[in-house]
Amino acid sequence: AQTVTQSQPEMSVQEAETVTLSCTYDTSESDYYLFWYKQPPSRQMILVIRQEAYKQQNATENRFSVNFQKAAKSFSLKISDSQLGDAAMYFCAYRSVREFYFGSGTKLNVKP
């Protein structure tokens, strides 16, 4: 069965520092997408970044970047220059034509 695992329930980072959130997944598909979503206290889900499995180059969106290791089925999110507004729940998600799974989430705390 396809699953998405986030092994860090909670993490903390100092403002302006860098933090990496881990995500691993299991799939037998060759065509799929991976996402990181942010859910702040407002509960509104916001897309942070996405990665197409067939692309070797890691996706980057401003301060957010991923380390996509397809063979290892790993998809970590790096947040650089952390800001107070980055504090939220972060969910890793896997999506293929047939399925869509979320990880259990990582709560990120940002310390001033």
Next chain:
Amino acid sequence: GAVVSQHPSRVICKSGTSVKIECRSLDFQATTMFWYRQFPKQSLMLMATSNEGSKATYEQGVEKDKFLINHASLTLSTLTVTSAHPEDSSFYICSATSLASGGSLAKNIQYFGAGTRLSVL
């Protein structure tokens, strides 16, 4: 990005009543909409996938007669919780996506509504 409006944001109802939650795509045509349920401090659980003009596809363990989904137009999907009970109290989230021309479903981004907190007394 695209906007998805979900209404109401909060509803409190008595046990045994039915509650309807609306999910609208405001600036794009949503060929597919998804309904999720999120328990406190937990991840999103996909309940069902609805395609415009056809019956929804429910995930295993989700009662079709309990959670009625209608996707009558390309901009509106509704979730009706029938005969609600306290155990149905939860946070319900919808998302919408559209198929890009020639693209597969997996490629398209899901845009999420702000969620509905349902409390059944």
